[in-house]
Amino acid sequence: MKTFEELGVAAPILKAIQELGYVSPMPVQEEVIPYLLGQDNDVIALAQTGTGKTAAFGLPILQKIEVEDYQPQALVLCPTRELCLQIADDLNDYSKYIDHLRVLPVYGGSSIESQIKTLKRGVHVVVATPGRLLDLMNRKTVDLSHIRNVIMDEADEMLNMGFTDSINAILAEVPASRNMLLFSATMPQGIAAITKQYMNHPKEIVIGNKNEGNKNIRDIYFMVRAQDKYLALKRIADFYPNIYAIIFCRTRKETQEIADKLIQDGYNADSLHGELSQAQRDYVMQKFRIKNLQLLVATDVAARGLDVDDLTHVINYGLPDDIESYTHRRGRTGRAGKTGISISICHIREKGKIKEIERVINKKFEKGVMPSGKEICAKQLFNLVDQIEKVKVNEEEIAELMPQIYRKLEWLDKEDIIKRMVSLEFNRMIDYYKDADEIETVDEKSSRKDREGGRKRKAEEGFVRFFINFGKTDGLYTNQLIDLVNKCVPGKVRIGRIDLMEKFSFFEVEEKEARRVEKCMNNFEVDGRRIVVEEAQEKGEGKGKEKERKRRSTAQKRFERANGKPGKQSFGDKKRKKK
Known part of the structure; x- marks a missing residue:
């Protein structure tokens, strides 16, 4: 392994990074630094978050700055305000012993007038988010005609956030003779289009394999029932006493709900999502950076640019829709050569998604065993x-x-x-x-039996278990089923366990209310289809389509003999899906 000095890093920068604790170059630095110190070298570097990318591009571009010329000579584009500030801080640290070198972070959410004043005084390196830089360009307050190096950091994230048009407008204004370096964790289609249009025979440097996961990260999944997800999250957090983690959720609503539950249960947690003001975001992120928070519950968008090196865990409260998001999530732990754990709390329907992620990152998930109390x-x-x-x-x-x-x-x-x-x-x-009851982890076989209704299921003591001829394909979910019972049955009904299948479902009510629930619900229909509610059998409850058809047929005959037309109800205003 070479030293930074052998890579060609100049003495003033060398002194600064040694004070920062840099001893020997990381793989991406060893590959990129010598190449960027040359001329007319375009580079595509594929590397995970936390592999030392900022120093890889920062050291050579700072070394090539002509300090006497107070014009922007290097431009760094990045997706978020937080990453922009982080890169600018790092560049200032690296250039500590280069007199008069100026780095300016340019981002939305702060005074554009103060940024314009600083630009007029003269800067050498501009670190910018695309939106704010384009605003400054439209105001004719930033001159990109002397740019010699353009760096796009987390390029795939910028494309995901919809910055393609802004990037094209910016790159059209920089000299064609400039060097360009594109850093990305993954290689989506949009990256290929940019490289073809703006780069000249770029050298591709891949740290690991393309899209491959960091080998320092363990990928673990826990397959649990939907109603046990939050309890599983609590057990995982409790099992790692010194956990320092981001918990990723799909929506703002879910993010806030999970954070509120954790806080109520005594955990050192908070939320980060798009409905927070910039001041609230800064406050939460600062608390998390200085470890006043152990658990940060966040959406993918809100966590972009949050640069924290010491995360022990990333927890996926359900897998994301696309694999690239999973790659970015897991890349926030196991950084700078450290180990990390990426935990996914999954439902059986996400089994196929796990296999797809394994194929892309070329790494197997471990099946987790839920720890006992x-x-x-x-x-x-x-x-x-x-x-x-x-x-x-x-x-x-x-x-x-x-x-x-x-x-x-x-x-x-x-x-x-x-x-x-x-x-x-x-x-x-x-x-x-x-x-506390132990949490049952789900395997594929038992879940399939459960979905088909072939597994024996007794009602809880004091409850009666009912079959209903609507399932998830009809748009029926837990809250809709509860609403449906409350709409059809006058008065208060205590509902117990609910098991949703694809084409039918089971629910439990108190014994004293059972006959009333059955009688009332069988007098209604949903979107023109009669509701069929019958007491479930302990053995063979729901033996597939034939069993359901017989139940429905019997109930329909009973309705045809009855006087009066059944009432109409709906759940969630969802129409039944047509085959």
Whole structure:
């Protein structure tokens, strides 16, 4: 392995990075730095987040700056305000011993007037988000005619965020003779179009294989039932006492709901999503960066540009729709040569998506076994003991208090003190897991049996289990089924377990309400289709289509003999899907 000096890094920059703790170059730096120090070299670098990309492009472009010429000579484009600020800070650190070199971050959400004033005074490197840079170009306040190096960092993210037109407009204004470096974690179609239009025979540098996952990251999935997802999340968080993680959710609503639940349950958590103001975002992100928060619940869009090196875990509260998003999520842990864990809490319907991700990242997922309450409590207790062993004691500060403390506790022996200390810290957790049901992980076979209704299922004590002839293909989900029962049956009905199948479902109600529920619901229809509700059998409940057809036929004959037309109801205003 070469040193930074052998790669050609100049003395002032070398001194600065040594003070920052840089010892030897990372693979992407070793590949990119010598090439960028040359002339007329366009580069496409495919590397995961956290592999040392900023130094890979930052050191050579700073070294090639002519400080006497106070005009923008290097342009770095990046997708978010947060990443823009992070890159600018790093470049300022690297150029600490280059006198008068100026780096300007240009981004939305801050005063454009102050950015214009700084540009007029003269800068050498502009780090910008596309939208704000285009605004400055339209105002004729930034001159790109002297740009010698253009860097696009997280290019795939910029395309995903819809910056294609802005990027094209910006690149059309820079000299054709400039060098261009494009960094991306993945290689989507849009990247290929940019390279073809704006790059001249680029050298492709791949760290690992294309789209391949970081080998320092373990990919684990837990297959659980939908109603157990949040409980599974709590167990995972409890099983790793020193967890420092981002929990990714699909929507803003889900993000806020999960964060609120975690906070209510005593976790050090907060949310990050698009409905927060910029001031709220900055406050939450600052708390997370300085580790005042252990868990940050975020959407993909909100977490873009959040640059944190020490994440122990990334938790997917359900897999994202596209594989590139998963690659970016997992790339936030296991950075700078450290190890990390990417955990996915999945439903059986996401089994195929796991296999697709495995194929793309060329890496197998581990199937996780949900930790028991006993295992979690043991892990937490031993972590406490470890902290006690390692705690730094300030003898001088506590010396005058110790005699009183000794007198107060002298009636207790060592074992009693240890027991009380442990109980004081963990009684709540021990009590919670003592009474908590274990979470059942789902395998493909058992889930298939469950979906087909072939598995025996007894109603909970005090409840009656009913079959209903609507399922998920009809747009029926848990909240719609509850609404449907409440609309059809007057008064309050306590509903127990709900099992949704594709073409029919099961639900439980209290025994005292059972006959009333059956009678009332069989007097209604949904979108012209009669509701059929019958008590489910313990054995063979729902043996496929034939069983459902017979049930429906029997119920329809009963309705035809009855007087009066059934009432109409709906759930969620969703129409039944047509085959």
